[in-house]
Amino acid sequence: MDAAHAAMFTRSNVKKLRMPNIGSALQFEMMKMEILKPLLIAASDDNLTNLRFAKLFRTRRGNRRYLRDLMQKVDAQERNHLTQAICNHVIAPGRAPPFERKLKALDAKLTAEDWLRTALRANAIGMKLKITLRRPDDWHLHLRDGNMLRAILPYTSKHFARAIIMPNLVPPVVTSADAAGYRDRILGALPDGSKFEPLMTLYLTEQTDPDDVAAAHASGLIKAVKLYPSGATTNSASGVSHFDSVRPTLERMAEIGLPLCVHGEVTDSDIDIFDREAVFIDRVLDPIRRTTPGLRVVMEHITTSNAVDYARSQDETLGATITTHHLVINRNHILAGGIKPHYYCLPVAKREEHRLALRDAATSGEARFFLGTDSAPHTDANKLLPCGCAGCFTALNTMSILAQAFEEDGALDKLERFTSLNGPAFYDLPANEDTITLTKGDPVTYPSHVETPDGPVTVFDPGFDLNWRVE
Numbered sequence: 124m125d126a127a128h129a130a131m132f133t134r135s136n137v138k139k140l141r142m143p144n145i146g147s148a149l150q151f152e153m154m155k156m157e158i159l160k161p162l163l164i165a166a167s168d169d170n171l172t173n174l175r176f177a178k179l180f181r182t183r184r185g186n187r188r189y190l191r192d193l194m195q196k197v198d199a200q201e202r203n204h205l206t207q208a209i210c211n212h213v214i215a216p217g218r219a220p221p222f223e224r225k226l227k228a229l230d231a232k233l234t235a236e237d238w239l240r241t242a243l244r245a246n247a248i249g250m251k252l253k254i255t256l257r258r259p260d261d262w263h264l265h266l267r268d269g270n271m272l273r274a275i276l277p278y279t280s281k282h283f284a285r286a287i288i289m290p291n292l293v294p295p296v297v298t299s300a301d302a303a304g305y306r307d308r309i310l311g312a313l314p315d316g317s318k319f320e321p322l323m324t325l326y327l328t329e330q331t332d333p334d335d336v337a338a339a340h341a342s343g344l345i346k347a348v349k350l351y352p353s354g355a356t357t358n359s360a361s362g363v364s365h366f367d368s369v370r371p372t373l374e375r376m377a378e379i380g381l382p383l384c385v386h387g388e389v390t391d392s393d394i395d396i397f398d399r400e401a402v403f404i405d406r407v408l409d410p411i412r413r414t415t416p417g418l419r420v421v422m423e424h425i426t427t428s429n430a431v432d433y434a435r436s437q438d439e440t441l442g443a444t445i446t447t448h449h450l451v452i453n454r455n456h457i458l459a460g461g462i463k464p465h466y467y468c469l470p471v472a473k474r475e476e477h478r479l480a481l482r483d484a485a486t487s488g489e490a491r492f493f494l495g496t497d498s499a500p501h502t503d504a505n506k507l508l509p510c511g512c513a514g515c516f517t518a519l520n521t522m523s524i525l526a527q528a529f530e531e532d533g534a535l536d537k538l539e540r541f542t543s544l545n546g547p548a549f550y551d552l553p554a555n556e557d558t559i560t561l562t563k564g565d566p567v568t569y570p571s572h573v574e575t576p577d578g579p580v581t582v583f584d585p586g587f588d589l590n591w592r593v594e
C-alpha cells in the first residue's frame with residue numbers, strides 16, 4: 124500500500140515493512156512469489172523479524188514477474204544500463220524470451236547511440252546520416268575493351284574520379300603505343316560530360332623496353348607498370364617467368380619514380396593456391412625490394428595477414444591495395460554449401476582470420492593501404508563454366524559496401540583515407556577536389572546483374588543489406 128495509507132496504521136502491534144517497486148497489489152505479488160503464507164505464519168508465531176522478512180523478500184530476485192515489472196519501469200525511465208543489468212540477471216540461468224528480446228533491442232539501441240556519436244562527428248545532419256568524402260579513386264580496375272568497356276565503364280565513372288587501368292587485354296597493353304590507343308578507347312566510351320580520368324599502365328614482359336617505359340612516363344601517359352607472374356590470372360600468359368630479364372626496366376623505374384604494381388602470387392603448381400601470396404612475398408617480392416632499392420611497389424589486392432604484416436614492415440615506398448570483396452568474403456563463401464562461382468576471384472579469398480586482418484588494415488587509416496577494387500567483369504557465360512573465370516564485379520556497389528563495412532567497424536572517419544587520400548598520396552597525385560556524399564537510410568537495392576552486348580554480368584552480392592547510398 125502507499126505511504127498515505129500506511130500512515131493510518133499507528134498501533135503498537137503494527138510492524139511496517141518496506142517492499143519497494145512491488146506495486147499496489149501486495150498480496151497478489153506475495154502469493155506469486157510464494158512468500159505470503161510463510162510471512163503470515165511467521166507473523167502469527169510472532170517471529171516476523173526484519174531479518175526473516177528480508178530473507179523472504181529476497182526471493183523477488185528470482186521472481187520473473189517482479190523482475191519484468193521492474194525492468195519495464197526502469198526501461199520507461201530510459202535507464203538503459205540498469206535495464207541491461209536486470210535482463211542479464213534474468214537470462215543468465217536459462218531461457219527467458221521476453222528478457223532476451225528486450226536485451227537484444229537494447230543492444231541494438233546502444234549500438235545505434237554509439238553510432239550516432241560517431242556520425243555526428245562525421246557530419247551527420249539531423250536524423251539523416253550522411254558523410255561527405257573527397258571523390259574516391261580506384262587504384263586497380265579492369266575495364267576490358269569494346270562492347271564490355273562501353274557497357275561497364277559508366278558504373279565506375281559515376282562514383283570514381285580516376286582509376287589505375289589494368290593492361291591485361293588480349294593482346295596485352297605492352298607498349299606506350301598500346302596504352303595511348305587504349306586510353307583513347309576508354310575516353311571515347313565515357314558518358315557525355317564525365318570527367319573520369321583513366322590512369323594507364325603497361326604490362327611488363329620480358330621484352331619490355333626500358334626507354335619506351337621511361338618515355339611513356341615522362342609524357343604523363345602511364346602512371347605504373349604491372350607485373351603479372353606468368354599464368355597468375357586472367358590473360359597473364361605474357362607475364363614474367365624470369366625476373367632477371369626485367370631487371371633493367373625495374374631499375375629504370377626506380378630511377379624515375381614510376382611505381383610497379385604487382386600481382387603477388389607465385390604460379391608454381393606445387394604451391395598450394397592458398398599459400399601462393401605468402402610464398403610470393405618470400406621468393407619474389409622481398410628479393411625485388413632488396414635488389415632494386417627505391418623502387419615504388421604496390422602489392423595489389425592483398426588477401427592475407429602475411430601481406431598486411433609485410434606491408435607494415437616496409438618503408439613508404441611500399442603500398443598495398445585491398446579490394447571491396449576481400450573485406451567481405453572468406454573462402455567459405457566460395458565453397459561452403461555449394462560452389463559459388465561469382466565469389467571466385469584471384470587471388471582467391473582466404474580464411475576468416477585473413478579477412479579480419481584486411482579489415483583491420485583498411486580501416487586503420489594507415490597511409491600504405493588504399494582501395495583497389497579489382498572490379499573485373501566477366502559474363503555469366505564465362506563464369507558458369509566447368510573452368511570458370513576469376514573475378515568479382517563490384518563497380519556499382521563498392522562505395523555502399525565500404526561505408527557499411529567501415530560503419531560496422533566503427534571506422535567511418537577512416538573511409539576517406541582509404542578511398543580518396545592514401546592512394547593519391549602514394550602515386551604523388553593531388554587528392555580530388557570534388558566530393559561525393561553517402562547517406563544512410565532504407566536498404567538500397569542494386570541490380571543482381573547488368574546487361575552487356577556480350578551477355579549479363581553478375582554484380583557482387585555482399586550477402587547483407589546495404590543502407591548507404593551514394594547521393
Ligand SMILES: [Zn+2]
Pocket residue numbers: 263265289497499
Ligand atoms: Zn586484377
